[in-house]
Amino acid sequence: MDYLKETPSQTAGPYVHIGLAPAAAGFDIYEHELGFDPVPEGVPGERITVTGRVIDGMGAPVKDVLIEVWQADASGRYADSPEDFRGWFRVVPDFETGVFTLNTIRPGAHGRHAPHLSLWLVARGINVGLQTRMYFPDADNAADPVLNLIEQPHRRESLIATGESGAYNFDIHLQGEKETVFLDV
Amino acid sequence: MTLYQRDRTWHPPALAPDYKTSVARSPRQAMLSLDATASELSGPRFGHGDIAPGENDLITNYAQGGDPVGERIIVHGRVLDENRRPVPHTLVEIWQANAGGRYRHKKDQYLAAIDPNFGGCGRTLTDENGAYAFRTIKPGAYPWRNWVNNWRPAHIHVSVFGHSFGQRLITQMYFEGDPLIAHCPIVKSIPDPRAIEALIAPLDLNEAKPLDCLAYRFDIVLRGRRSTFFENRPEGN
Ligand SMILES: [Fe+2]
Numbered sequence: 167m168d169y170l171k172e173t174p175s176q177t178a179g180p181y182v183h184i185g186l187a188p189a190a191a192g193f194d195i196y197e198h199e200l201g202f203d204p205v206p207e208g209v210p211g212e213r214i215t216v217t218g219r220v221i222d223g224m225g226a227p228v229k230d231v232l233i234e235v236w237q238a239d240a241s242g243r244y245a246d247s248p249e250d251f252r253g254w255f256r257v258v259p260d261f262e263t264g265v266f267t268l269n270t271i272r273p274g275a276h277g278r279h280a281p282h283l284s285l286w287l288v289a290r291g292i293n294v295g296l297q298t299r300m301y302f303p304d305a306d307n308a309a310d311p312v313l314n315l316i317e318q319p320h321r322r323e324s325l326i327a328t329g330e331s332g333a334y335n336f337d338i339h340l341q342g343e344k345e346t347v348f349l350d351v
Numbered sequence: 352m353t354l355y356q357r358d359r360t361w362h363p364p365a366l367a368p369d370y371k372t373s374v375a376r377s378p379r380q381a382m383l384s385l386d387a388t389a390s391e392l393s394g395p396r397f398g399h400g401d402i403a404p405g406e407n408d409l410i411t412n413y414a415q416g417g418d419p420v421g422e423r424i425i426v427h428g429r430v431l432d433e434n435r436r437p438v439p440h441t442l443v444e445i446w447q448a449n450a451g452g453r454y455r456h457k458k459d460q461y462l463a464a465i466d467p468n469f470g471g472c473g474r475t476l477t478d479e480n481g482a483y484a485f486r487t488i489k490p491g492a493y494p495w496r497n498w499v500n501n502w503r504p505a506h507i508h509v510s511v512f513g514h515s516f517g518q519r520l521i522t523q524m525y526f527e528g529d530p531l532i533a534h535c536p537i538v539k540s541i542p543d544p545r546a547i548e549a550l551i552a553p554l555d556l557n558e559a560k561p562l563d564c565l566a567y568r569f570d571i572v573l574r575g576r577r578s579t580f581f582e583n584r585p586e587g588n
Contacts, residue, residue, distance in 0.1 A: 169433050170572045174546040175362050176523040177370075177537060178508065181456045185446030185472045185508055192457040195413055195470045197403050200442075223375040230458075236395065236516045244393035254395035261458075276389050284390045288521055291372030293363040293540055295521060299390070315385055340376050350357065350382035351391050351517055 175295065178288035182232050183258060190258045201234070201256030204269060209251045211240030211271030214332040216300065219264045220287060223341030227264025231289040233257040235268060237282075242274030272302070272332070280310040282325075287338065297349040300336045301326045312349070321347050354387045354517050355433055355575045360542065367540035371497050391517030397442045397476060406474050409447075409487035413470030420466055421450025421488030425558060425566040426524070429481040430511055433575030437481025443571075444474040444510040445485055452493030452503075461493055486564065492531055504531035504538065513573040524569045527553045 183191035189199055205213070220228040235255040238244050245253045251271070259266035273281045283300040301307050303326055316322045324346045327334040338346045365377035406412055410419060426445075430438040448454045448471065451463035455471050469488065477483045490505050506523040513519065525532050532538055532551065541547050549572075558566035 168435065169575065170431060170435055171361060171546070171549065172357065172433060172574050173520060173522050173549055173572045174541050175520060176508075176541075176550070177373075178510075178521045179523075180458060181446065181454045182508070182521075184454060184456050184470075185444050185510060188470070188472055191455065193413075193455055193470060195472060196406065196474075198401065200397070200401060223377075223379075226375075228376065234519070236390065236393075238390075244389060245396065246393065248396055248398045248400065252395055279388060279390070282390070284516060286516070286519055289376065291370070291374075291376035293365055293367060293370070293373060293377075294359075295519060296378070297391075297517075312383075312385065312388070315383060321380075341379050345378060345380050347380070348378050348382045350359070350384040351387055 175293060177290060177293050178232065178295075180230050180290040182230070182288060186232055187256055187258050201254060205251065205271055209239070209271060212332055214270060214272045214334065216268040216270070216283070216327065216334045216336055218266055218336040218338065219259065220289075220338045221340065225342075227259070228289055228340070229259060229261050229264040231259060231287055233266065234286045235270070236284040236286070237270065238273040238276050240271055240274050242276040242281075244276070278309050278311055280307040280313070281305050285338070297351055298338065298346055299325050299349065302334065303327055304330050316347055352392065352579055353577050354391065354515060355577055356384070357574060361546050363540035363542070367536070369536040370540050373540070387515065387517045392515050394512060394514055394516040394518070397440075397512070399476065401442075402474055402476065407483075407485045409470065409473045409485060412473060414468040417468045419449065419469035419488050421491075423486070423564040424489050425484060425486050425560070425564050426507060426552065426569055427482070427484035427555075427558060427566065428569040428571060430477050430483065430513070430571045430573065431481055432513070432518075432573050436575075437477075438513055438573060439477055439479045439481055441477050441514065442474065442512045443477060443483045444472070445487075445507050446472040447487065447490040447507045448493055450488050450491050452491030463491065463493070489526070497536055501536060502531055502534070504529045504535050509569070509571065511571055511573060515576075518573040520571070520573060522571070523550060525551045526567060527551055
C-alpha cells in the first residue's frame, strides 16, 4: 500500500507563544497576529465569555498552555470562506494565574450535535495536542452523539461548562478524579 | 468522508516518564475514539490577506538594521496527506531559538545572548502544490531542566493546519547529523525509530544557494481523508 505515515507530533514546548502568539511572548513582529481578533460587530449571535483554567495532575494551573478554539456560527454553520465569521481563536492564559478568557458568540447546533466549542490544547509536557469539547449547561445536550458515546455518565459532566446568561466557566483537568474526556477523533 | 484514524503507536504516548513534564500533564483515562464529525472535518481557512510578504524570511523579518548571527539556511518542503495528495494554501508557522540557542521569550533565562536582529518566528501559506519555504539561521542547541545535563538538539518547531481541525499538528524538525538527537528525551518519547527518522531533515545541497545559504528539506504529512463509499448514517452526524 502506497500510503505515507503522518508526521509524528512533538510537544509545542514552553515557547509556543513565540510562534503562535508573539505578543504574549513579549515582542511585536507581525502586522496582524492570527486568532486574537474580536468577533466583528456585524456578526449575528449572542456574545458570550468563557473563562477557565487548565489544571495538571498536581492541581496546579498550566500557565504555558495555548488553546485553539474552533466553532460553528450562530446558525450552526462552519466557515468555509474568508468572508465568513472565522470561528477560530487562540487563547493564552494569564502567565501568573493561568486563567484564560475567550470572548466569542454562542454557536448553534449542527445536526444532532448540541452547540459546542472544539478545543485543542498544546503545551510543554503535552506530546500530542489534546482535543476536547465544551458544551453549554443551558442547552439541550440530551441527543448529542459525542456526549452519548461516553460510557460513564458522570464523565460527561467534564465536557459541560458551568455558568449561565452568556458567562461560562470551563476548567480542563488533565488528570485526576475530574479528568476531562479527551477525544481521539 | 472522514479522516484516517491517528496511529497512536506512531506518535509519542502522552506519558513519557523520561520527559518529566509529561508526568503531571498526561491524561490517564482512555481517550474517547470516534469518527471525525463536521467539527473536525471542517477547519479554519487562511488567505494571503492574513499574512504579509516576507514573514517567511526570519533573516529579515525582525532585523534592526543588521543581519542575525549564524548559519544561513533555507528550510523547505511540501505538506502532503497520507494519500500523497498535496495540501495547498495551508498555514505553516515556525519558531526557534537563535544561533546561540536562546529564545526571544520573557520566560527564557538561558545565558546565551539575545540576537537583536533575530525574532525567531515565521509563517507562510503553502502554494498550490503544497510547497513551502522559509529562510532562517540554524538554531543552536540549548540546555533544559529535565535531567541535570539535558540538551535539546538543534530544532525548529513547526505548526501546520491542513484543511480539517482534526489534521492539526505541531511537531519539531531536527537536522541531519546532529549527535544530540540520540540523547534527547523529547525525541525519544517517540517509540519507533522510523518515526524519529521522519523528523530529521536531510541536507539538500541542490537547493543550497551558492555563496549564500545551505538548505534542508522537511516534508510534512497530515492525516488522510477516507471516502465513505457506503454511507449508512444521515448527514451531519
Ligand atoms: Fe524548542
